[in-house]
Amino acid sequence: xxxxxxxxxxxxxxxxxxxxxxxxxxxxxxxxxxxxxxxxxxxxxxxxxxxxxxxxxxxxxxxxxxxxxxxxxxxxxxxxxxxxxxxxxxxxxxxxxxxxxxxxxxxxxxxxxxxxxxxxxxxxxxxxxxxxxxxxxxxxxxxxxxxxxxxxxxxxxxxxxxxxxxxxxxxxxxxxxxxxxxxxxxxxxxxxxxxxxxxxxxxxxxxxxxxxxxxxxxxxxxxxxxxxxxxxxxxxxxxxxxxxxxxxxxxxxxxxxxxxxxxxxxxxxxxxxxxxxxxxxxxxxxxxxxxxxxxxxxxxxxxxxxxxxxxxxxxxxxxxxxxxxxxxxxxxxxxxxxxxxxxxxxxxxxxxxxxxxxxxxxxxxxxxxxxxxxxxxxxxxxxxxxxxxxxxxxxxxxxxxxxxxxxxx
Amino acid sequence: xxxxxxxxxxxxxxxxxxxxxxxxxxxxxxxxxxxxxxxxxxxxxxxxxxxxxxxxxxxxxxxxxxxxxxxxxxxxxxxxxxxxxxxxxxxxxxxxxxxxxxxxxxxxxxxxxxxxxxxxxxxxxxxxxxxxxxxxxxxxxxxxxxxxxxxxxxxxxxxxxxxxxxxxxxxxxxxxxxxxxxxxxxxxxxxxxxxxxxxxxxxxxxxxxxxxxxxxxxxxxxxxxxxxxxxxxxxxxxxxxxxxxxxxxxxxxxxxxxxxxxxxxxxxxxxxxxxxxxxxxxxxxxxxxxxxxxxxxxxxxxxxxxxxxxxxxxxxxxxxxxxxxxxxxxxxxxxxxxxxxxxxxxxxxxxxxxxxxxxxxxxxxxxxxxxxxxxxxxxxxxxxxxxxxxxxxxxxxxxxxxxxxxxxxxxxxxxxxxxxxxxxxxxxxxxxxxxxxxxxxxxxxxxxxxxxxxxxxxxxxxxxxxxxxxxxxxxxxxxxx
Numbered sequence: 072x073x074x075x076x077x078x079x080x081x082x083x084x085x086x087x088x089x090x091x092x093x094x095x096x097x098x099x100x101x102x103x104x105x106x107x108x109x110x111x112x113x114x115x116x117x118x119x120x121x122x123x124x125x126x127x128x129x130x131x132x133x134x135x136x137x138x139x140x141x142x143x144x145x146x147x148x149x150x151x152x153x154x155x156x157x158x159x160x161x162x163x164x165x166x167x168x169x170x171x172x173x174x175x176x177x178x179x180x181x182x183x184x185x186x187x188x189x190x191x192x193x194x195x196x197x198x199x200x201x202x203x204x205x206x207x208x209x210x211x212x213x214x215x216x217x218x219x220x221x222x223x224x225x226x227x228x229x230x231x232x233x234x235x236x237x238x239x240x241x242x243x244x245x246x247x248x249x250x251x252x253x254x255x256x257x258x259x260x261x262x263x264x265x266x267x268x269x270x271x272x273x274x275x276x277x278x279x280x281x282x283x284x285x286x287x288x289x290x291x292x293x294x295x296x297x298x299x300x301x302x303x304x305x306x307x308x309x310x311x312x313x314x315x316x317x318x319x320x321x322x323x324x325x326x327x328x329x330x331x332x333x334x335x336x337x338x339x340x341x342x343x344x345x346x347x348x349x350x351x352x353x354x355x356x357x358x359x360x361x362x363x364x365x366x367x368x369x370x371x372x373x374x375x376x377x378x379x380x381x382x383x384x385x386x387x388x389x390x391x392x393x394x395x396x397x398x399x400x401x402x403x404x405x406x407x408x409x410x411x412x413x414x415x416x417x418x419x420x421x422x423x424x425x426x427x428x429x430x431x432x433x434x435x436x437x438x439x440x441x442x443x444x445x446x447x448x449x450x451x452x453x454x455x456x457x458x459x460x461x462x463x464x465x466x467x468x469x470x471x472x473x474x475x476x477x478x479x480x
Numbered sequence: 481x482x483x484x485x486x487x488x489x490x491x492x493x494x495x496x497x498x499x500x501x502x503x504x505x506x507x508x509x510x511x512x513x514x515x516x517x518x519x520x521x522x523x524x525x526x527x528x529x530x531x532x533x534x535x536x537x538x539x540x541x542x543x544x545x546x547x548x549x550x551x552x553x554x555x556x557x558x559x560x561x562x563x564x565x566x567x568x569x570x571x572x573x574x575x576x577x578x579x580x581x582x583x584x585x586x587x588x589x590x591x592x593x594x595x596x597x598x599x600x601x602x603x604x605x606x607x608x609x610x611x612x613x614x615x616x617x618x619x620x621x622x623x624x625x626x627x628x629x630x631x632x633x634x635x636x637x638x639x640x641x642x643x644x645x646x647x648x649x650x651x652x653x654x655x656x657x658x659x660x661x662x663x664x665x666x667x668x669x670x671x672x673x674x675x676x677x678x679x680x681x682x683x684x685x686x687x688x689x690x691x692x693x694x695x696x697x698x699x700x701x702x703x704x705x706x707x708x709x710x711x712x713x714x715x716x717x718x719x720x721x722x723x724x725x726x727x728x729x730x731x732x733x734x735x736x737x738x739x740x741x742x743x744x745x746x747x748x749x750x751x752x753x754x755x756x757x758x759x760x761x762x763x764x765x766x767x768x769x770x771x772x773x774x775x776x777x778x779x780x781x782x783x784x785x786x787x788x789x790x791x792x793x794x795x796x797x798x799x800x801x802x803x804x805x806x807x808x809x810x811x812x813x814x815x816x817x818x819x820x821x822x823x824x825x826x827x828x829x830x831x832x833x834x835x836x837x838x839x840x841x842x843x844x845x846x847x848x849x850x851x852x853x854x855x856x857x858x859x860x861x862x863x864x865x866x867x868x869x870x871x872x873x874x875x876x877x878x879x880x881x882x883x884x885x886x887x888x889x890x891x892x893x894x895x896x897x898x899x900x901x902x903x904x905x906x907x908x909x910x911x912x913x914x915x916x917x918x919x920x921x922x923x924x925x926x927x928x929x930x931x932x933x934x935x936x937x938x939x940x941x942x943x944x945x946x947x948x949x950x951x952x953x954x955x956x957x958x959x960x961x
Contacts, residue, residue, distance in 0.1 A: 378878075379878075381878070391890075393890070393893040396892075396893055398893060399889075400888070400890045401887070401888065401889045401890075402888045402899075403885065403887045403888065404899065404901070405883070405884060405885050406882070406883060406884040406903060407881070408873070408875070408881055408882045408883065408903050409880075409881045410875075410878060411875035411877055411878045411880065411905045412905055413903060413904070413905075414902075414903070414904055415902065415903040415904075416900070416901065416902045416903070417884070417899075417900075417901050418898075418899060418900045418901070419888055419897075419898075419899040420896075420898050420899070421888060421890045421895070421896070421897040422896045422897070422898075423893060423896075
């Protein structure tokens, strides 16, 4: 990876210049990363010693059978990975790719003003590299699994992924972050480049340990007439920050959905930027959150319509269901519009379960607790049902139900 | 529509018609700002010691502060030493009756259509006139005094009711609140003061008319309105300025206090000189407005129509402390040519069952940039709080921009918060429908725009609503392609 060496050096310089963001930065107003800034992290070891017997196998069950790339604390593990893909499709680790995709690597995720992206760019060890040639349809979802573990000494890993989809191609990529143990920090960056007329579905399932830090940036560069969707599901992590930046071209259709279920003292922050750079683009965004315990959630959705991006149709919705007394929610749906012939709407709600709906269910013999669970589940199901990968959808439904039971007890 | 259509047509070729300058002898102090200037202003106004101390405290605070950079507006840096901080028409201090007021001044207000002679008043509006830095006349004072209502200039209130000033000045907008509020606290020269006693419903609309006249001056006025228990007052504010090539600064502070069961309705029609078609000149309108619903069941309602100013930067806010108190914000902001507006509101819910409504309509034309920035904050104590926000933007032309930055921060779970926003342009089918029925496209656009703003206009007192509709018609002139 020699070609990107100057970029990495420049990023390292930016890390030193920028420092960690504080709550005085508008983008970090509600998310305090001083706990990350204070901690001295060392590089994470790439072994499985932290995982107990059988523990890991159990976590990997959902990814059996389909092509998968597994990384342990940011380093590729060929033993755990299984690749059965048609010829011509590249799905390897970045190191194995050996510079073949340097034309794209680190070219999209801007690090000049984003400290965590700079930190990743300067320090990443490895990550997934997926390249799908022109006119290829990959039926099976490609799973990228990131295992992280922590212990007494704080450790950090920087997974870095690059997904390049050729024109007229179709693929599904699932990123899963699985963690175990305290005191670790995952700082991931994923870049997706979708060629003209391609169809790309992306999922991110985050199940980190509740004593960990998770910061991830997804940078998406979309070609003409592409159809792109991403679903970001945040279940774990103590302090979580997700940044999604999508740049649309002419006639691009983008769907950006998310679900977050913080409980206890979790803090989940979702920032999205949908940049309508060219005319005739459409974007749909729906983020839903269910908050319990003393958790906090932040949503900041920005839609930018550039000058000349006429006929843009953008819709953004953020809905929050607050189940406990001590939860905090900060939401900021933003519109920045520089063209006149557009249709842009956004909406945000924060509220509780509908008492009348609960009463209705009660009047039909369903207990109050059950009625509440049912309605909460339905609220989350709205997002889950949009997931096209069947095993993932089933698993998520189960996890949400389990969560509801756990919250009640 | 019939009533306004001809007037829009009549005004079609007119530009900013309030842009004239009044030739009047003025008492002006040299440019620049330091502690001596503040002492001089305070001495000129013959203020008690506590006022001077408060001014100096604010000035020292201001020196430590930085000009905010976060608003979505762009302008060259202001040189605060290049501004005249005090300018007053050179007449005797505090004219006893209208006969003592300089006739040139009276003519100015006649030109502006502001009735100063009480017998000529149509609807019976009590007016306080602020010319450059000082209040020149207040009408209907005696009649209001019968009811115990105090309505006078700020300097008069400082002399005659220091106890009220000392109690409430800075209680809503502290001197350290923000850069421009601190500057205002240090150098403010005059403004309006109003106190409505317990259980009194003010029988007429109170109004302040602000006029900037002198060159290179900044206007810094301060308004303080207190509605005691069970009182009601409706207050209007209007502004104009002459056309000049350089930018003038207007940094005002408005404080409202509503005690138990009191209601304050504050309406603004802001029409400072917006600059010419190339964006040259115009007023920088950097204003801090805030109301405090201190008592239970109190209500504060802000209505604003912002058509003027090169740059508008203001957020009339409500702090809802009393239980069941209500805050409202209705706004129409129009930006044409190179105007920029960053405006919105803050609703801070502290008391139980507090409610707030936000309706904001932004219209951008030409190269105008219109930003709505609002915050709804529900604290832990605000059980059962409710907020509804709606902000719609209308774009006329492809060079303009509309932006929305709503912040919703909720720390109480029994509250409900809703926010909706939309951005669109006038549909060609709508215009076609009107044209088909013999309405010219210009009239059609103006009709649709008025319909778009109706929700806000109906909150305005009647005379103001007519004025606001006319203003909108003129400001939009030429932006219809």
